[in-house]
Amino acid sequence: MNRRQAITALAAMSATLGIPASVLEAAQREAIRYQLSDAPLGFEPRFFTATELAAATLLMDMVIPKDARSGSASDAKVPEYMDFICAEFASTGEWMRKGLAWMEGESKKRWNGAFTAGTDAQRGGLLDAIAWPAKALPEAQDGVTFFNRFRDLTASGFWSSQVGVQDLGYQGNTFVREWTGCPPEAKAKIGVN
Numbered sequence: 432m433n434r435r436q437a438i439t440a441l442a443a444m445s446a447t448l449g450i451p452a453s454v455l456e457a458a459q460r461e462a463i464r465y466q467l468s469d470a471p472l473g474f475e476p477r478f479f480t481a482t483e484l485a486a487a488t489l490l491m492d493m494v495i496p497k498d499a500r501s502g503s504a505s506d507a508k509v510p511e512y513m514d515f516i517c518a519e520f521a522s523t524g525e526w527m528r529k530g531l532a533w534m535e536g537e538s539k540k541r542w543n544g545a546f547t548a549g550t551d552a553q554r555g556g557l558l559d560a561i562a563w564p565a566k567a568l569p570e571a572q573d574g575v576t577f578f579n580r581f582r583d584l585t586a587s588g589f590w591s592s593q594v595g596v597q598d599l600g601y602q603g604n605t606f607v608r609e610w611t612g613c614p615p616e617a618k619a620k621i622g623v624n
Contacts, residue, residue, distance in 0.1 A: 500598060513527070
């Protein structure tokens with residue numbers, strides 16, 4: 432299809448759908464741009480830089496990795512969730528950016544490279560140093576504070592997603608024809624008669 436045919440088709444679609452031709456042209460340009468790039472469809476970060484997004488995605492997948500029961504944090508679209516939260520709430524974006532910078536600085540000290548360039552063992556060692564607040568060294572407190580908040584935000588994003596709800600085996604929002612009361616084994620478990 433040449434340019435003239437494309438413009439004619441856009442004008443016809445515009446008239447049929449009631450959408451301005453300029454909107455359809457912009458959508459077409461965006462679709463072509465994505466087809467020509469290696470970028471994944473559907474998500475353009477509003478907050479994270481490419482480097483931050485790569486590090487945050489790797490870190491959240493370390494917090495909630497894919498297993499036999501469910502997908503990883505990134506499978507549950509937690510990167511998109513975090514990006515939205517950080518873009519909408521300046522205070523969250525501020526600690527996120529500072530924390531990711533701390534992780535990068537610590538990675539450079541430990542293995543002279545970016546967090547994403549480390550081996551699984553190197554990244555695991557860094558997380559071991561900050562994941563357990565009671566065991567962390569005083570000089571790692573900034574990392575401890577960041578990681579605890581990051582882990583909480585990862586969990587919030589994961590377990591509020593479709594993947595996370597399925598992982599929990601949530602059975603709510605279903606119609607119960609007849610309520611026979613709490614099962615005896617559940618009552619026994621919580622010590623209620």
